[in-house]
Amino acid sequence: MKKLDEIMELMADEMADFKTAVLELQKRSEQLAEMSIPISTEALEKNLNVFLQQQEAKNEKSDEILRGIDRKLQHARLIPNYLLILFGIAGILGLGLLGYFGYTSNDKIEQNFEVYRMIMESQNKLHKDYFAAYPEIQEAYCQWLEDEK
Numbered sequence: 268m269k270k271l272d273e274i275m276e277l278m279a280d281e282m283a284d285f286k287t288a289v290l291e292l293q294k295r296s297e298q299l300a301e302m303s304i305p306i307s308t309e310a311l312e313k314n315l316n317v318f319l320q321q322q323e324a325k326n327e328k329s330d331e332i333l334r335g336i337d338r339k340l341q342h343a344r345l346i347p348n349y350l351l352i353l354f355g356i357a358g359i360l361g362l363g364l365l366g367y368f369g370y371t372s373n374d375k376i377e378q379n380f381e382v383y384r385m386i387m388e389s390q391n392k393l394h395k396d397y398f399a400a401y402p403e404i405q406e407a408y409c410q411w412l413e414d415e416k
């Protein structure tokens with residue numbers, strides 16, 4: 268029984284220690300619940316500054332891209348330079364050919380007219396020579412022309 272009393276005493280001591288430990292734990296738990304851990308503004312500002320710098324870098328990059336696009340659009344043309352040059356060369360060549368063929372055509376017409384005039388003059392000369400050689404045929408020919416009228 269003595270042993271039982273000792274065990275009971277030890278048990279009572281342990282229970283008392285346990286109770287004090289539980290009370291202490293409860294007290295600490297309440298303090299922890301009441302205590303709010305304030306977020307330090309330095310850490311918040313640091314994280315915010317890092318984020319803002321990243322955003323600003325992205326914005327600068329996109330702004331640079333947009334400025335490049337604007338520059339390209341300002342200097343853009345509806346018709347490329349090489350097509351303008353090609354059409355210019357084709358126009359000059361066309362005008363040159365038109366002038367050349369017009370000149371050669373006019374020259375050819377004048378040459379043909381000169382040949383025709385020479386032929387007519389030679390035929391008239393032949394007729395005059397023939398009528399000069401045969402005046403009676405000339406009179407008959409003139410009479411025939413008057414009858415036809």
